[in-house]
Amino acid sequence: MTERVVLKLGGSVITDKSGECAIDHARLRDIAEVLAANRDTALVLVHGAGSCGHPEARRYRINDGLTNDNVPGVYETHTAVSSLNTAVVDALRDAGVEAIGIHPLHLGLAEDGRLASFETRHIAEMTEHGIVPVLHGDVVMDRLRGSCIVSGDQLVTRLAAALGSRRVGLATDVAGVLQNGAVVPRIDRSTIESLDVGGSGNTDVTGGMRGKLAELLALADAGIDSHIFHVSKIGRFLDGTGHGGTTITARSKP
Ligand SMILES: Nc1ncnc2c1ncn2[C@@H]1O[C@H](COP(=O)(O)OP(=O)(O)OP(=O)(O)O)[C@@H](O)[C@H]1O
Numbered sequence: 001m002t003e004r005v006v007l008k009l010g011g012s013v014i015t016d017k018s019g020e021c022a023i024d025h026a027r028l029r030d031i032a033e034v035l036a037a038n039r040d041t042a043l044v045l046v047h048g049a050g051s052c053g054h055p056e057a058r059r060y061r062i063n064d065g066l067t068n069d070n071v072p073g074v075y076e077t078h079t080a081v082s083s084l085n086t087a088v089v090d091a092l093r094d095a096g097v098e099a100i101g102i103h104p105l106h107l108g109l110a111e112d113g114r115l116a117s118f119e120t121r122h123i124a125e126m127t128e129h130g131i132v133p134v135l136h137g138d139v140v141m142d143r144l145r146g147s148c149i150v151s152g153d154q155l156v157t158r159l160a161a162a163l164g165s166r167r168v169g170l171a172t173d174v175a176g177v178l179q180n181g182a183v184v185p186r187i188d189r190s191t192i193e194s195l196d197v198g199g200s201g202n203t204d205v206t207g208g209m210r211g212k213l214a215e216l217l218a219l220a221d222a223g224i225d226s227h228i229f230h231v232s233k234i235g236r237f238l239d240g241t242g243h244g245g246t247t248i249t250a251r252s253k254p
């Protein structure tokens with residue numbers, strides 16, 4: 001079976017998270033060049049929403065559930081993050097990567113904030129043909145709440161488990177998980193307690209670094225390690241030369 005790499009581009013690195021849907025096109029071009037240079041990798045790409053989706057999700061209180069008042073928020077949030085998805089796909093295609101956008105609102109159903117069903121067989125099929133599926137954190141219909149936000153981080157864990165991926169990376173705006181300014185090289189359930197991990201510095205409805213680690217520790221429990229590193233280290237993550245960030249694992253330090 002093809003060894004698939006699941007890579008998430010944090011919303012903080014492809015948008016200016018302090019603005020309103022401020023897409024960083026120059027950063028997207030740089031990332032696209034790196035991914036184009038690694039075309040042999042069977043890649044499944046996920047991106048966060050950054051300033052294209054988090055402000056809308058917060059404004060319409062999507063995660064509190066749907067009422068008569070906030071139904072338009074489903075459209076507004078999905079449209080904002082979809083515009084970012086188009087920009088990511090365009091940048092990749094301009095660099096020669098056979099990318100195609102996939103919207104979780106169309107293929108997932110949640111129950112109380114967690115994906116209950118999510119089709120991935122077509123994603124696996126795409127990678128067999130050199131297509132790079134580009135998914136994103138999204139608003140998804142929820143059988144208990146009406147709707148909820150499914151983060152790119154939740155998608156990463158879902159995809160990695162479903163596709164049997166052993167290489168999972170999250171590129172973000174920090175060098176890794178930090179403690180007193182230094183990167184913590186390895187985190188497992190026994191070491192997480194001693195760390196000071198917070199949310200995002202900007203508008204974020206999915207828990208920032210704390211939310212990320214909750215997802216990735218659950219993935220580690222399922223036997224799949226993952227890595228958080230600075231966006232400038234994507235090439236090194238892909239070629240295995242060392243990303244200098246944090247590895248999230250179920251195993252204690254050797
Ligand atoms: N201990 C910590 N180490 C590193 N970053 C931390 C820590 N605690 C909180 N953070 C914050 O977490 C942020 C990264 O999480 P964030 O959710 O913003 O990233 P992202 O995945 O790029 O964004 P998005 O959720 O939009 O995709 C950092 O920029 C930092 O402000």
Ligand SMILES: C=C(C)CCOP(=O)(O)O
Binds near residue numbers: 050136
């Ligand atoms: C807010 C939306 C639409 C998705 C959030 O995904 P994330 O940026 O990966 O947390």
